[in-house]
Amino acid sequence: MKVCIVGAGAIGGFLGTRLAAAGVPVAALARGATLQALRHHGWRLDGADGPLRAPVAAAADDPAALGRHDLVIVAVKGPALAAVAPQVAALRADGGLVLPAMNGVPWWFCAGRPGFEAPLASVDPGGRIGAAIPLDSVLGAVVHASTTTPEPGLVAHRMGRGLIIGEPSGGRSARAEAVGALLREAGFELTVSDDVRQDVWYKLWGNMTMNPVSAITGATLDRVLADPLVRRFCSAAMDEAAAVGARIGCPIAQSAEDRHALTARLGPIRTSMLQDVDAGRPLELDALVAAVREIAGRVGVPTPNLDALHGLARLFGRVRGLVPEDAAAGPTAA
Ligand SMILES: NC(=O)C1=CN([C@@H]2O[C@H](COP(=O)(O)OP(=O)(O)OC[C@H]3O[C@@H](n4cnc5c(N)ncnc54)[C@H](OP(=O)(O)O)[C@@H]3O)[C@@H](O)[C@H]2O)C=CC1
Ligand SMILES: CC(C)(CO)C(=O)C(=O)O
Numbered sequence: 434m435k436v437c438i439v440g441a442g443a444i445g446g447f448l449g450t451r452l453a454a455a456g457v458p459v460a461a462l463a464r465g466a467t468l469q470a471l472r473h474h475g476w477r478l479d480g481a482d483g484p485l486r487a488p489v490a491a492a493a494d495d496p497a498a499l500g501r502h503d504l505v506i507v508a509v510k511g512p513a514l515a516a517v518a519p520q521v522a523a524l525r526a527d528g529g530l531v532l533p534a535m536n537g538v539p540w541w542f543c544a545g546r547p548g549f550e551a552p553l554a555s556v557d558p559g560g561r562i563g564a565a566i567p568l569d570s571v572l573g574a575v576v577h578a579s580t581t582t583p584e585p586g587l588v589a590h591r592m593g594r595g596l597i598i599g600e601p602s603g604g605r606s607a608r609a610e611a612v613g614a615l616l617r618e619a620g621f622e623l624t625v626s627d628d629v630r631q632d633v634w635y636k637l638w639g640n641m642t643m644n645p646v647s648a649i650t651g652a653t654l655d656r657v658l659a660d661p662l663v664r665r666f667c668s669a670a671m672d673e674a675a676a677v678g679a680r681i682g683c684p685i686a687q688s689a690e691d692r693h694a695l696t697a698r699l700g701p702i703r704t705s706m707l708q709d710v711d712a713g714r715p716l717e718l719d720a721l722v723a724a725v726r727e728i729a730g731r732v733g734v735p736t737p738n739l740d741a742l743h744g745l746a747r748l749f750g751r752v753r754g755l756v757p758e759d760a761a762a763g764p765t766a767a
Contacts, residue, residue: 434615435490436460437502437524439517441467443580443705444534445508446588448619450476453487455619460491460499462520463586468494470586480590501526504612507533510709511720514540515558518565525570530608532572532598536640536705537720538728541571541601542630543681548731555723555765572609573629574598575636579702592699596621599629634683638674639696641721641739642667644706645746648716653701658693668693670738674725680732709755716750718743723765730765 434457438449441461453459453476461471470477471492478485493499505524509517514535521531533539540557543549545568552560577595580588596616600606604627613625626632646657646667658664668689675685709716722743729736743765750756 434503434611435501435526436504436506436615437462437499439505439507439521439524440509440513441471441492441586442508442510443582443588443708444576444578445506446476446582446586447478447578447580447590448506448508448534448616449489450478450485450487450588451619451621452615453489454478454485457615457619458490459487460493460502461489462494462496462499462517462524463492464494466585468492470584474586477586478588478590496520496523499524501529503529504615505529505531507531508535510705510715511535511537511556511717512715514556515562518562522565525566529570530572530612531566531570532574532612534574534576534596535720536576536644537637537717538724539573539633539720540566541568541573542633542724543728544568544601546681553724553727555719555727568601571601572598572612573601573626573633575629575632577636579699581703581708591702594620594622595624597624597626597629597632599626599632601629603628603630631683634678634681635685637721637725638671638678638685639692640704641674641725642670642742643696644704644721645716645718645742647704647707648710649746649749651707651710653703653707654696654699655701658697664693666738666742670736670742673729673734673736673739677725677729677732677734677736680734681728710753713753713755715757716746716755718746718750718756722746726765 437460438445439462441463449459471489475489476487540562575597578593579591617623671689
């Protein structure tokens with residue numbers, strides 16, 4: 434299976450290196466210093482298992498130079514997705530698959546469901562992503578790992594190798610099993626899910642509060658959860674999202690406190706959004722927070738705590754130039 438990674442950063446490099454080290458030909462659509470590093474050194478991953486190095490099949494900033502692929506793994510941050518969607522389309526072979534390995538509500542999440550005939554403006558403004566990447570080419574994914582890029586093209590793996598993949602509409606398929614086998618072979622703890630939407634919503638349930646709260650405060654996850662007032666606020670926002678999930682076929686059986694106990698086990702993690710603040714990169718607020726508010730609005734669930742979190746994180750980002758001034762000009766603006 435020919436694989437191309439779009440977005441060879443912390444997660445893209447983690448997936449790309451492990452796949453390439455397992456003998457899979459893995460190309461990269463990358464740019465700038467990351468592109469130079471990949472061309473010079475190939476795929477590089479450092480972690481508790483020691484350094485892993487593997488050749489990159491090809492690396493370029495132009496899809497035309499890379500050809501077509503059976504599997505295109507997209508691991509950009511949410512704000513970059515609309516810009517790379519046409520490139521993803523150009524990299525995908527006829528019948529090829531697209532696996533977005535990203536946090537938050539994906540653009541395909543509500544597609545085709547009653548009440549969601551119009552695409553989510555927060556994650557797919559104008560429906561351009563959905564138009565470029567047909568729903569029937571998508572496999573949903575959830576990444577349970579923590580990685581960083583200490584320098585362009587070099588990934589540091591901190592913890593976790595969990596991946597969940599599945600058909601957006603649920604159920605089993607031969608193609609999901611085939612991609613699952615490939616990733617399992619590359620050393621990931623791989624689950625092929627019957628209901629990947631549920632898994633996406635469950636992961637989001639944590640990121641939705643932990644990432645923006647860590648971004649605003651600069652606190653690692655252990656410190657976010659150690660403050661009783663902050664913890665209670667996060668729980669209240671999570672209760673709202675759980676009520677939204679119950680309306681869209683993604684019920685959550687746990688309490689927010691149950692989930693905090695699991696998150697606390699991760700220890701002093703700098704969330705990917707806190708890493709973005711550190712590096713001066715755009716914040717993924719639309720996929721992690723605005724989209725939940727937009728879905729809540731469509732199903733009629735009030736979200737006062739989530740609204741407050743969105744407002745604070747958005748203002749924090751705007752003041753630092755990490756969120757555009759016109760962000761969420763649509764249904765989540767107010
Ligand atoms: N890091 C983590 O621990 C975890 C992250 N996630 C999620 O995974 C996703 C990816 O995150 P992460 O890997 O941390 O992000 P990074 O910022 O480390 O990587 C994103 C990569 O995408 C590249 N990119 C962006 N736009 C383009 C473009 N137009 N052409 C080519 N390359 C481009 C960036 O390049 P450049 O540097 O040039 O901008 C960067 O290399 C996010 O949704 C995140 O929330 C999920 C679980 C854990
Ligand atoms: C915090 C973590 C590693 C797991 O929830 C994550 O998903 C992120 O940093 O975005």
